[in-house]
Amino acid sequence: MSSSTHVLGADVSGPPPPITRVREAVAERPSAGVRAMRFVRRQPMLVLGVAVLALILFAGVFAPVWWTGDPLEMRPADRLTGPAAGHWFGTDNFGRDVYTRTIYGTRISLLVGATVAIASLAVGTALGLIIGFYRRLDAVMMRVMDGLMAIPAILLALALMALMKASVRNVIIALVIPEIPRVIRLVRASVLSLREHTMVEGARALGARTPRILVRYMLPALVAPLIVQATYICASAILFEAYLSFLGAGTPPHIPSWGNIMAEGKTYVQLAFWIILFPGLFLALTVLAVNLVGDGLRETLDVR
Amino acid sequence: MVAHIFRRLVATIPVMGVVAIAVFALLHVTPGDPAVIIAGDYATAEDIAKIRAKLGLDQPFLTQVGLWLGRIVRGDLGTSIYSGLPVATLIGQRAEATIALTLFATIISVCIAVPLGVLAAWKKGSLVDRAVMVFAVSGFSMPTFWLGFVLVYVFAVSFRWLPVQGFQPLERGAWPFLRHLILPAVTLSLVYMALIARMTRASMLGVLNEDYIRTAFAKGLAPRWVLVRHALKNASLPIVTIIGIGFALLIGGAVVTESVFALPGLGRLTVDAIIRRDYPVIQGVILVVSGVYVLINLVVDLLYVVLDPRIRY
Numbered sequence: 094m095s096s097s098t099h100v101l102g103a104d105v106s107g108p109p110p111p112i113t114r115v116r117e118a119v120a121e122r123p124s125a126g127v128r129a130m131r132f133v134r135r136q137p138m139l140v141l142g143v144a145v146l147a148l149i150l151f152a153g154v155f156a157p158v159w160w161t162g163d164p165l166e167m168r169p170a171d172r173l174t175g176p177a178a179g180h181w182f183g184t185d186n187f188g189r190d191v192y193t194r195t196i197y198g199t200r201i202s203l204l205v206g207a208t209v210a211i212a213s214l215a216v217g218t219a220l221g222l223i224i225g226f227y228r229r230l231d232a233v234m235m236r237v238m239d240g241l242m243a244i245p246a247i248l249l250a251l252a253l254m255a256l257m258k259a260s261v262r263n264v265i266i267a268l269v270i271p272e273i274p275r276v277i278r279l280v281r282a283s284v285l286s287l288r289e290h291t292m293v294e295g296a297r298a299l300g301a302r303t304p305r306i307l308v309r310y311m312l313p314a315l316v317a318p319l320i321v322q323a324t325y326i327c328a329s330a331i332l333f334e335a336y337l338s339f340l341g342a343g344t345p346p347h348i349p350s351w352g353n354i355m356a357e358g359k360t361y362v363q364l365a366f367w368i369i370l371f372p373g374l375f376l377a378l379t380v381l382a383v384n385l386v387g388d389g390l391r392e393t394l395d396v397r
Numbered sequence: 398m399v400a401h402i403f404r405r406l407v408a409t410i411p412v413m414g415v416v417a418i419a420v421f422a423l424l425h426v427t428p429g430d431p432a433v434i435i436a437g438d439y440a441t442a443e444d445i446a447k448i449r450a451k452l453g454l455d456q457p458f459l460t461q462v463g464l465w466l467g468r469i470v471r472g473d474l475g476t477s478i479y480s481g482l483p484v485a486t487l488i489g490q491r492a493e494a495t496i497a498l499t500l501f502a503t504i505i506s507v508c509i510a511v512p513l514g515v516l517a518a519w520k521k522g523s524l525v526d527r528a529v530m531v532f533a534v535s536g537f538s539m540p541t542f543w544l545g546f547v548l549v550y551v552f553a554v555s556f557r558w559l560p561v562q563g564f565q566p567l568e569r570g571a572w573p574f575l576r577h578l579i580l581p582a583v584t585l586s587l588v589y590m591a592l593i594a595r596m597t598r599a600s601m602l603g604v605l606n607e608d609y610i611r612t613a614f615a616k617g618l619a620p621r622w623v624l625v626r627h628a629l630k631n632a633s634l635p636i637v638t639i640i641g642i643g644f645a646l647l648i649g650g651a652v653v654t655e656s657v658f659a660l661p662g663l664g665r666l667t668v669d670a671i672i673r674r675d676y677p678v679i680q681g682v683i684l685v686v687s688g689v690y691v692l693i694n695l696v697v698d699l700l701y702v703v704l705d706p707r708i709r710y
Contacts, residue, residue: 130500236412255670255676256431
């Protein structure tokens with residue numbers, strides 16, 4: 094009992110009144126800069142990931158600015174020259190500047206990564222909400238999802254590419270389709286647990302219809318896990334685009350994407366390793382940054 | 398137990414059914430006439446008609462589905478358009494390299510990743526732990542084929558310790574066989590290692606907080622004994638599960654790795670089939686690989702009983 098009276102300030106014999114301390118605490122509320130520094134110290138990897146990603150985005154968007162040339166210009170006289178002052182990352186078998194092509198390749202990778210993440214989340218969330226809410230649909234659809242997820246994603250994407258014309262749009266479609274069942278699964282699991290939540294019961298009692306419950310009550314609760322999921326989908330889509338292009342079933346060969354540059358370099362591993370080395374480094378760094386952001390967000394947003 | 402195995406086996410039938418229908422439907426959901434796409438850019442109307450008849454594309458849709466499922470049940474995967482050989486034969490020819498590669502990579506991954514994960518969990522927050530976690534996230538981020546080329550450049554081109562490419566079947570001796578597999582298997586194992594190490598660490602962290610671990614340490618058992626017999630054994634279910642699920646990742650990586658190292662496996666078969674638009678081969682490989690994936694996860698499921706005696710069926 095004594096402790097509670099103390100908290101209420103009724104214990105006269107106790108230490109000096111706490112009011113002043115409260116004031117001090119208010120006065121000491123750290124400035125935005127200090128709080129930012131604290132955040133950096135608590136989540137160094139998240140901040141590092143965001144910084145690297147911002148840098149890469151900057152490099153890609155303003156590609157013509159960074160002392161690049163024409164990514165398609167061929168100079169047969171300069172073919173397969175190593176990294177030097179004129180060509181920082183060397184040249185490829187057509188004498189094209191690998192540095193220029195790598196910087197331009199950033200665009201394709203980021204475009205594919207972001208679009209695949211957004212598209213698969215949009216479609217997967219919509220379907221997942223519906224499937225999770227209707228029990229009868231759920232049992233059948235989850236068996237279907239189990240079957241679809243048994244097909245390795247890269248094989249499914251390859252098979253889809255075999256039937257479609259090579260284009261960036263089709264690569265995006267081929268990468269979105271294998272992701273959708275995985276998003277549906279995630280959303281559906283959350284919906285199943287949320288369905289029994291008191292707030293949903295309350296909303297129902299107030300006369301809310303199912304679409305309103307799905308959108309106004311369930312969707313907000315899904316935002317955090319979906320953001321985290323989006324980063325992982327983005328990271329794997331960037332890798333898979335490179336895999337598809339490398340295997341000759343991805344972005345059309347005339348577009349400089351990291352996978353395409355490396356696909357052309359694979360014949361010259363022993364002669365001109367730089368053609369593969371530099372785009373690969375950029376690719377690994379980009380995916381690493383996205384993964385760091387994902388891990389950091391997962392911790393910050395406290396997802397699972 | 399026998400009844401349980403039987404029930405689980407039966408439960409895989411609808412999953413495989415969905416896979417079979419999905420693989421079949423691929424041809425029809427993609428835009429355009431599949432016969433025209435498969436025939437390629439320089440095909441005559443006659444070629445297209447021939448392919449249409451050969452794949453049964455001139456029949457009504459439901460008849461096609463029925464015929465396709467009926468063939469699969471009998472184990473007939475169709476014939477390759479390019480070589481005219483049965484798809485099952487082609488897959489049989491290419492299976493050795495892929496099985497050897499994935500098996501070798503699995504062994505490497507488990508032998509390295511599980512101890513790393515245990516160590517990281519035991520020394521949580523230490524330098525070792527952070528190193529393992531950095532390794533894990535880098536492993537996820539590294540493009541498999543790029544890592545393969547880097548390893549080739551270092552160990553095959555620069556130092557000349559290992560062959561650049563190629564495959565030697567086991568019947569020509571164990572050493573040439575292994576020598577050709579070392580670089581591809583290490584390349585392939587990195588992602589898998591990252592996955593397993595991360596899961597081992599997370600699972601061990603949960604178990605290490607348990608009272609019986611404190612008791613085991615308190616009664617003076619050697620840390621190694623506590624970690625392996627008390628902790629790892631109880632942390633093994635999620636680890637085994639992720640090894641099963643990760644097989645999908647492994648097979649995806651194998652497609653790319655085989656391409657880098659010119660291994661005559663299923664991945665190369667698929668990539669060649671895609672370039673030639675040899676659709677029956679693509680369908681066959683996907684079907685077989687997905688079937689293996691389902692079976693591996695079935696085995697994992699049954700292993701639960703062995704690993705955790707509390708689980709009874």
